[in-house]
Amino acid sequence: MQALLDNLRQLIGAQHVLTDGDLSAYEHDWRKRSRGKSLAVVRPGNTAEVAAVVKACAVTGVSIVPQGGNTGLVVGSTPDDSGTQIVLSLQRMHAVRAVDAANLTMTVEAGCILQSLQETAANAGFLFPLSLGAEGSCTIGGNLSTNAGGTQVLRYGNARELCLGLEVVTAHGEIWSGLSGLRKDNTGYDLRNLFVGSEGTLGIITAATMKLYPQPAAQLTAWAAVPSLEDAVTLLGLAHQHLGAGLTGFEVMGQFALSLVAKHYPQQRVPLYQDTPWCVLLENSDNESETHARTQFESLLELALEQGCVTDAVVAENLAQAHALWHVRESISLAQAEEGLNIKHDISIPVSRIPEFVRSTDALLQANIPGVRLVNFGHLGDGNLHYNVQAPAEGDPAQFLRAQEERVNTLVFDAVIAHGGSISAEHGVGSLKVGHLEHYKSPVALEMMRGIKQALDPQNLMNPGRVVQVGNAGF
Structure with missing residues (x-):
């Protein structure tokens, strides 16, 4: 191992091969669910250096854990506790290589922070629509590796739909150089989409060409109280009819989820939640004018009030109010963490079946685990719920997790599959869900996934133990 470390120091510089000091930022996962121990944290500065590091590790049989901002939620970007794995951090590779205005694309390196992409696009007069709570620290390489979603999937799609090309080691x-930015290239297998969502198990994304969009003339945000999830689905249908492609966000939040924000962040004003079981946050992006957008929004909400699927609503009067409403939504996860340990589920279900799923699964959990609290919120517009389970208010939350996590996961995942859903919508599989995949994924699909893994990573050195389970050697 010492010979490998000496080689890596020669390849990329001794100051970028970290073995001493506090490496917790690289070895702890974001939720503090797991802490590993790396052989070294290696920080290459360009694609050629990444390739050289991978070649050196392949020769010695040392496995690699690629890492961006390390903000993932499924323990997919931290090392195991063996002390034999290299963490390959892409944080030094954060350049914006090019903005092609005519092609509506931007080519960036994998370590570029998502918020930097948004700001670079805005400064060039464009919109980069990928948006999520960790955008100030997550990287585009990590976003692509997990096929991240966020709040605007309804209109623009997941990270996969926003990507036109990749550079991969x-x-x-x-080095595969596939950064052409073509919207049409029908010359064989779609390698780009194979690497997107693979969580670093097939190769390391080092750069990407992403789509840009014209800035909307106006963006308006509304907050509506709804009597039930069925009414939220009805409102979603009305919004599709009246706003069309202008509907860029449709978030649902349960009363208990919002009560946690009000409890732990009293400086925030949480509208309407005390008198309704559910609230919805809508965003309307208009290419004509703010007046047109507001007229559309008001007409939609008036109709929804008449039909009874909305009981009250507010429309943000300015950008500051809109940001405040979105801040409430983005604060739910933080407020839940303040409340204590919890069991997170990132699931997707056909929108039409979500009300029945929530009703039946809430009842199932409450019957099996008295006092359990349910934190329901998420992207109703694209069928993605964050269906989280909070420990009972009385008792030891850590003991609750130890005693109940597997039971809760089984009850929830069985219900998800029974309702035609998926146990991972936008967070990925990582190591937390890889064992569950064996039970909930088609055996045929798993066999094809193993075949792809074997073909592209025959030594099983790329982020082993994540996404798909294989043998340590020879599969």
Whole structure:
């Protein structure tokens, strides 16, 4: 191992091969669910250096854990506790390589912070629509590796739909340059989409060409109280009819989820939640004018009030009010963490079946685990719920997790599958869900996934133990 470390220091500089000091930022996962121990944290500065590191590790049989902002929620970007894995951090690779205005694309390196992409696009007069709570620290490489979603999937799609090209270092240390930015290229297998969502198990994304969009003339935000999830689904249908492609966000939040924000962040004003079981946050992006957008919004809400699927609503009067409403939504996860340990579920279900799923699964959990508290919120517009389970108010939350996590996961995942859903919508599989995949994924699909893994990473050195389970050697 010492010979490998000496080689890596020669390849990228001794100051970028970290073995001493506090490495917790690289070895702890974001939720503090797991802490590993790395052989070294290696920080290459360009794609050629990434390739050289991968080749050196392949020769010695040392596995690699690629890492961006380390903000993932499924323990997919931190090392195990063996002290034998290299953490390959892409944080030094954060350049914006090019903005092509005519092609509506931006080419960036994998370590570029998501918020930096948004700001670079805005400064060039464009919109980069990927938006999520960790955007100030997550990286585009990590977003692509998990096929991140966020709040505007309804209109613009997941990270996969926003990506036109990739640069990837393979498990053999070769560089695939696929950054053309073409919207049409029908010359064989879609390698780009294979690497997107693979969580670093097939190769290391080092750069990407992403889509840009014209800035909307106006963006308006509304907050509505709804009597039930069925009414939220009805409102979603009305919004599709009246706003069309202008509907860029549709978030649902349960009363208990919002009560946690009000409890732990009293400086925030949480509208309407005390008198309704559910609230909805809508965003309307208009290409005509703010007056047109507001007229559309008001007409939609008037109709919804008449039909009874909305009981009260407010429309943000300015950008500051809109930001405040979105800040409430983005604060739910933080407020839940303040409340104590919890069991998170990132699930997707056909929108039409979400009300029945929530009703039946809430009842199932409450019957099996008295006092359990349910934190329900998420992206109703695209069928993605964050269906989280909080420990009972009385008792030891850590003991609750130890005693109940597997039971809760089984009850929830069985219900998800029974309702035609998926146990991972936008957070990925990582190591937390890889064992569950064996039970909930088609055996045929798993066999094809293993075949792809074997073909592209025959030594099983790229982020082993994540996404798909394989043998340590020879599969």
